[in-house]
Amino acid sequence: MGHTRAPFYAIKTKEIGDFIEKYRAKTKDYPSDWALQAYDCVSVFGQAAEAAKSLDREKIVDVLESGRKFKTLRGDVYFRKEDHMGSVPYYAGIVKKTPAYSFKILTDVQTFQAEQIWRPVADIEKEREKVKK
Numbered sequence: 119m120g121h122t123r124a125p126f127y128a129i130k131t132k133e134i135g136d137f138i139e140k141y142r143a144k145t146k147d148y149p150s151d152w153a154l155q156a157y158d159c160v161s162v163f164g165q166a167a168e169a170a171k172s173l174d175r176e177k178i179v180d181v182l183e184s185g186r187k188f189k190t191l192r193g194d195v196y197f198r199k200e201d202h203m204g205s206v207p208y209y210a211g212i213v214k215k216t217p218a219y220s221f222k223i224l225t226d227v228q229t230f231q232a233e234q235i236w237r238p239v240a241d242i243e244k245e246r247e248k249v250k251k
Contacts, residue, residue, distance in 0.1 A: 119210065119211075119212060119213070120210070120211060121209060121210040121211075121224075122151050123208065123209070124158075124191070124192060124206075125209050125224055125227065126138055126154060127218070128209055128211070128224060131191070131192075137149065141153065148219070154191050154192070158195075161188070161191075162182075162190060166178045166182050169186065183197060183202070185199070190206070192207060195232075200239045200242060201239070205231070206232060207230060207231055207232065208229075208230045208232070209227050210224070210230065211224030211225055211226045211228060212226050213225075
């Protein structure tokens with residue numbers, strides 16, 4: 119059993135396909151989870167700065183906290199105001215070697231949306247109150 123945040127081989131969207139094609143053309147390799155996550159991070163930052171019409175940190179945070187959805191390789195995401203958690207999916211499956219790749223991947227992948235696995239905001243607020251005491 120394994121888990122990951124951005125398995126390029128399990129996310130079947132045009133955006134991922136285009137990203138993989140461009141990535142492989144430059145590197146001759148497949149993108150790591152980190153590559154997809156970094157791309158999404160920079161993309162979200164750009165979208166937030168554009169919406170804020172500024173590079174001012176507080177203005178960008180305001181946009182991120184607004185509930186607005188941002189386009190990413192893994193689909194639309196938003197950020198919770200209470201803890202800035204991004205609504206990115208979580209992927210779990212069986213780790214196996216397959217003929218398709220020279221490395222092990224997750225098979226029988228199940229996708230869990232962030233809302234299914236996030237800690238409730240009330241729990242986070244309780245923990246924060248404990249720290250204040």
